[in-house]
Amino acid sequence: MDIKSAVTQLSSIAQEARLEIFRLLVQAGIEGLPAGSIGEKLDIPPSTLSFHLKELSQAGLIHSRQVSRFIYYTANYAAMNGLLAYLTENCCAGVTECCPDVTSCNPEKGNE
Amino acid sequence: MDIKSAVTQLSSIAQEARLEIFRLLVQAGIEGLPAGSIGEKLDIPPSTLSFHLKELSQAGLIHSRQVSRFIYYTANYAAMNGLLAYLTENCCAGVTECCPDVTSCNPEKGNE
DNA sequence: GCATTATTTCCATATTTATGGAAATATAGA
DNA sequence: TCTATATTTCCATAAATATGGAAATAATGC
Numbered sequence: 001m002d003i004k005s006a007v008t009q010l011s012s013i014a015q016e017a018r019l020e021i022f023r024l025l026v027q028a029g030i031e032g033l034p035a036g037s038i039g040e041k042l043d044i045p046p047s048t049l050s051f052h053l054k055e056l057s058q059a060g061l062i063h064s065r066q067v068s069r070f071i072y073y074t075a076n077y078a079a080m081n082g083l084l085a086y087l088t089e090n091c092c093a094g095v096t097e098c099c100p101d102v103t104s105c106n107p108e109k110g111n112e
Numbered sequence: 113m114d115i116k117s118a119v120t121q122l123s124s125i126a127q128e129a130r131l132e133i134f135r136l137l138v139q140a141g142i143e144g145l146p147a148g149s150i151g152e153k154l155d156i157p158p159s160t161l162s163f164h165l166k167e168l169s170q171a172g173l174i175h176s177r178q179v180s181r182f183i184y185y186t187a188n189y190a191a192m193n194g195l196l197a198y199l200t201e202n203c204c205a206g207v208t209e210c211c212p213d214v215t216s217c218n219p220e221k222g223n224e
Numbered sequence: 225g226c227a228t229t230a231t232t233t234c235c236a237t238a239t240t241t242a243t244g245g246a247a248a249t250a251t252a253g254a
Numbered sequence: 255t256c257t258a259t260a261t262t263t264c265c266a267t268a269a270a271t272a273t274g275g276a277a278a279t280a281a282t283g284c
Contacts, residue, residue, distance in 0.1 A: 003128060003131060003132065004128065006131065007126055007127060007128050007131055010122055010125055010126035010131070011126040011127075011241095013122055014119055014122035014123040014126040015119065015123075015241085015242085016115060016116065016119050017242090019115060019118065019119055019122070019202075020115065022202070023115075023202045026202060034260080034261095035260075035261060035262090036259090036260060036261080039261095045243080045244055045245085046244085046245095046260085046261065046262080047243080047244055047245075047246090047261095047262075047263080047264090048242075048243055048244060049261090050261065050262050050263080051241095051242075051243080051244095051262095052242090053261095053262095054262090055241095066250095066251085068251070068252070068260095069250080069251045069252060069258095069259060069260050069261085070251095070259095070260065070261090071260075071261065071262095080199070083199075084196060084199055084200060087192070087195075087196060087199075088196060090131075090134070090135045090138060123271095127271085127272085129272090146230080146231095147230075147231060147232090148229090148230060148231080151231095157273080157274055157275085158230085158231065158232080158274085158275095159231095159232075159233080159234090159273080159274055159275075159276090160272075160273055160274060161231090162231065162232050162233080163232095163271095163272075163273080163274095164272090165231095165232095166232090167271095178280095178281085180230095180281070180282070181228095181229060181230050181231085181280080181281045181282060182229095182230065182231090182281095183230075183231065183232095
């Protein structure tokens with residue numbers, strides 16, 4: 001991962017509403033949640049929510065899929081793992097041996 | 113850690129110049145670097161650098177100490193660990209057992 | 225005290241980001 | 255096709271963040 005991607009991904013969760021959205025989607029698991037449910041649970045108006053979902057999507061931290069009239073959003077666990085790995089490396093540069101790998105974070109036993 | 117602190121810390125590194133500064137300080141180890149050296153290495157003018165150092169300081173991700181006329185800045189490894197731990201928890205909420213602890217990142221064998 | 229060096233603060237400006245109403249788009253069922 | 259529902263896009267506005275020159279502050283040695 002290059003520094004620009006890291007900054008983009010960090011920026012996407014460096015905002016309270018978006019970090020809450022991401023956390024909610026992580027909790028929701030691989031099935032995810034439709035936009036409307038997210039907005040309802042977090043009390044965010046549609047256009048504002050859409051803006052934040054776009055930010056997270058463009059950063060690659062969430063995915064979406066259409067199910068009937070609903071658009072389901074899901075956390076991209078692999079992307080979050082990549083970001084954590086990048087930060088861990090940068091946090092520990094030069095002292096790599098002291099840091100655990102952060103590569104096993106996902107909602108099931110396998111990986112998506 | 114609460115969500116607001118997490119957002120503050122994330123914001124402080126969600127910017128290219130600041131992430132570079134932090135990375136440089138991590139590499140510099142516990143002795144750190146004086147502001148002037150940071151600005152020189154990263155080619156950032158004094159006032160801009162001072163602004164970014166303040167952001168990182170206020171978020172708690174770096175510390176400073178005066179040594180003669182120089183102000184040495186150091187990475188706060190413990191704070192970074194705390195942030196990584198928060199993200200790991202939030203990334204894995206509900207599936208805690210799949211995530212490694214990220215609590216052992218520091219420049220020496222011990223912890224600061 | 226004065227000159228030198230290191231860093232910060234002040235300030236104006238530019239840029240980016242966030243907010244949410246209203247309208248547009250898309251999907252599905254009757 | 256008409257209607258209802260879900261979501262996005264458009265738009266204006268507000269707020270926060272980033273930049274860097276110039277001046278101010280702080281520390282040191284002579």
